[in-house]
Amino acid sequence: MDERLRRWRLVLGGDADGTGCSLAETDARMDGALAALYNDGGQGSGERSGGLGASAPRVARWLGDIRSYFPSTVVQVMQKDAVERLNLTRLLMEPEMLEAVEPDVHMVGTILSLNRVMPDKARESARTLVRKVVSELERKLVQKTKAAVTGALDRSARTHRPKRVADIDWDRTIRVNLKNYLPERNTVIPSRLVGYGRRQRAVQREVVLCIDQSGSMAASVVYSSVFGAVLASMSSLRTSLVVFDTAVVDLTDQLHDPVELLFGTQLGGGTDINRAIAYSQGLITRPTDSIFILISDLYEGGVRQEMLRRVAQMTAAGVQVIVLLALSDEGAPFYDHDNAAALAAMGVPAFACTPDAFPDLMAAAIERRDIGPWVERHLERSAT
Numbered sequence: 001m002d003e004r005l006r007r008w009r010l011v012l013g014g015d016a017d018g019t020g021c022s023l024a025e026t027d028a029r030m031d032g033a034l035a036a037l038y039n040d041g042g043q044g045s046g047e048r049s050g051g052l053g054a055s056a057p058r059v060a061r062w063l064g065d066i067r068s069y070f071p072s073t074v075v076q077v078m079q080k081d082a083v084e085r086l087n088l089t090r091l092l093m094e095p096e097m098l099e100a101v102e103p104d105v106h107m108v109g110t111i112l113s114l115n116r117v118m119p120d121k122a123r124e125s126a127r128t129l130v131r132k133v134v135s136e137l138e139r140k141l142v143q144k145t146k147a148a149v150t151g152a153l154d155r156s157a158r159t160h161r162p163k164r165v166a167d168i169d170w171d172r173t174i175r176v177n178l179k180n181y182l183p184e185r186n187t188v189i190p191s192r193l194v195g196y197g198r199r200q201r202a203v204q205r206e207v208v209l210c211i212d213q214s215g216s217m218a219a220s221v222v223y224s225s226v227f228g229a230v231l232a233s234m235s236s237l238r239t240s241l242v243v244f245d246t247a248v249v250d251l252t253d254q255l256h257d258p259v260e261l262l263f264g265t266q267l268g269g270g271t272d273i274n275r276a277i278a279y280s281q282g283l284i285t286r287p288t289d290s291i292f293i294l295i296s297d298l299y300e301g302g303v304r305q306e307m308l309r310r311v312a313q314m315t316a317a318g319v320q321v322i323v324l325l326a327l328s329d330e331g332a333p334f335y336d337h338d339n340a341a342a343l344a345a346m347g348v349p350a351f352a353c354t355p356d357a358f359p360d361l362m363a364a365a366i367e368r369r370d371i372g373p374w375v376e377r378h379l380e381r382s383a384t
Helices: 003-012 025-038 056-069 072-086 095-100 105-113 120-156 170-176 215-232 258-263 273-281 304-316 337-345 358-366 371-383
Strands: 205-212 237-244 248-250 290-295 320-327 350-353
Touching: 003 025, 025 056, 025 072, 056 072, 056 095, 072 105, 095 120, 105 120, 105 215, 105 258, 120 215, 120 258, 120 358, 205 215, 205 273, 215 237, 215 258, 215 290, 215 320, 215 358, 237 273, 248 273, 273 290, 273 304, 290 358, 304 320, 304 337, 320 337, 320 358, 337 350, 350 371, 358 371
Parallel strands: 205 237, 205 290, 290 320, 320 350
Antiparallel strands: 237 248
């Protein structure tokens, strides 16, 4: 069979009439798996038919089939489509189905949204799936995050009075003294030294992660929890994490175990950003050494003017305030443009950030660099 005809046959579905070819046994099973998800239920064109029905064993078998026919990246897309197109959220509460699912961030978000109604028999399978995803994310993110944060803390501890020659940062010293270059001697006369400060054992920065747990923020909740656990493991930072809808829940004591932390969230519900910021203000004891990161789509169900006023208070006190409209790989998010514009007018950047870029963002915040230019570079890279 011509490979192009085979591919078109799998894309179009139906029978051999449209392409003039039939499928071999393996391709026929692959076509059946596609038809079960992307058919039109027998309506419209009348071609593909099937569907997964309301049977957990049948869905579990289908999940096993697609994992054998397609790469994991395609499986994850098909799983997400199955939940959205065929309303399979109820079946995700079945252990048999959970054990057949390909673990990924989107599936974790769906499971967390069912957390409060999930039967006990499915909880252990759900935790196993969530633990797999968290472990994989930690493997990818821990080293990069710690390296970026540690480097930023070291750079922010520079001194202009190094006590030993070994403590002098010669590169930075030369840069700040280029105006003292003597051409006739081909040398720079340093009038000011820049050195490395001694590594401090005490807490150098306070970090507060304030996470919107409305349903649209599911992937952001997962990534934020993993990053929160990584930051909390660093003794130079005092990290707090709160999640909110119309109520605020402080999950800081769960940061040692991101899986337990995720099961402490409750995706869905309303949003009261003002209340969450008010609670977070109470966690900040050293404003000029603090970073407050609000992760929200900014759809405020509380008092908007109070929310903006509180942000203004924090920035005036010296807190580094950053608003992430999303912390995920899901592309451009939906968000409240009016509130984002109001924050931008106050000098508070509001933008979507990918997990890969978050460690560099934290480094910039720790060094108290202007976040605006960093955001512009990040958005330019994301667009290319």
